[in-house]
Amino acid sequence: MDGKINVLLYGVGAIGSFYAFILNRVPSVRLTLVARSNYEAVKANGITLNSDIHGKHTFRPFKVVNNPTNAAGHYDYIVCVNKAIKQAAVAKSLTPVVGETTTIVLIQNGVGNEDPFRAQFPNCSILSCVTWVGATQTSPGIVTHIKSENTEIGLFPNPLLSPSLEATRLSDFTALLKAGNTKFVVESNIQIRRWEKVVWNVAWNAITSLTQIDTQTWLHSSPDAIPLTKALMEEVIEVARKSGVPMRDGLVDELFTKILALPGVYTSMQKDVVARNPLEIDVILGMPVRKARELGVRIPVLEVIYTLVTAVDYGVREGNIFP
Secondary structure: OOOOEEEEEEOOOHHHHHHHHHHHOOOOEEEEEEOOOOHHHHHHHOEEEEEOOOEEEEEOOOEEEOOHHHHOOOOOEEEEOOOOOOHHHHHHHOHHHOOOOOEEEEEOOOOOOHHHHHHHOOOOEEEEEEEOOOEEEEEOOEEEEOOOOOEEEEEOOOOOOOHHHHHHHHHHHHHHHHHOOOOEEEOOOHHHHHHHHHHHHHHHHHHHHHHOOOHHHHHOOOOOHHHHHHHHHHHHHHHHHHOOOOOOOOHHHHHHHHHHOOOOOOOHHHHHHHHOOOOOOHHHHHHHHHHHHHHOOOOHHHHHHHHHHHHHHHHHHHOOOOO
């Protein structure tokens, strides 16, 4: 043993590249990247991050592969920063790199993300994260990062493991984030933060994807835009509460204050529609809809939005989308 902490990061898009930068700058970390669409560029040239906070850096991790099978070995942490699409298949593909002592870290949008990983790896710890990092991959392996930077992190508790062991694994990983000089907050109930961000994503990702306009244009488009958006958010909050997640009062107003202070936002889901990429529907819209139906919660606005976004995603996948 050489004392190195072996980390595999799966998904090297804009957000994945940011966390790769943070982890790679920690001297004790040996970082392997699983890159897909940008594999050739990252393998040849590394990753260049142009950050408003951290400056400009080009770095090369220990290893770059295009499939977990090509990275087989022992890893202390598997960090998933991929879009949460086909989660069960992704979890299964990681089997060659997950051992009994591996901790899985999920840095993804959505709710219910942890379930396929718990099913595939019942003896592993899972750290669940909500990210508020603003980054864009302008070309393969080239990433621009603005001043938005925060990670909310907490345990997805494993009843088969001791709480002290899980707390140690959480503490050890946050020590890497601290050493990498990025902001983070440890949450005692990370599901609250996950659902809060889903309230945000359900509204803005879905609406901008359907309308193909930015958030400010939408909000000023008609007298009905703001009431409809607030109704949509309130429905998601009610689903969360009925699911046992204690959502605070006043959240909708907080989120509106936040969006109104920003310039018009084009969301990642909207950009995926333009790029003809599959949409991250299931964990953002699908899970709240399924939970609502299971619990008997009325969600008339959410059901319409979910049905329409699903149609757009189907059109993207079938190649039958607007020019």
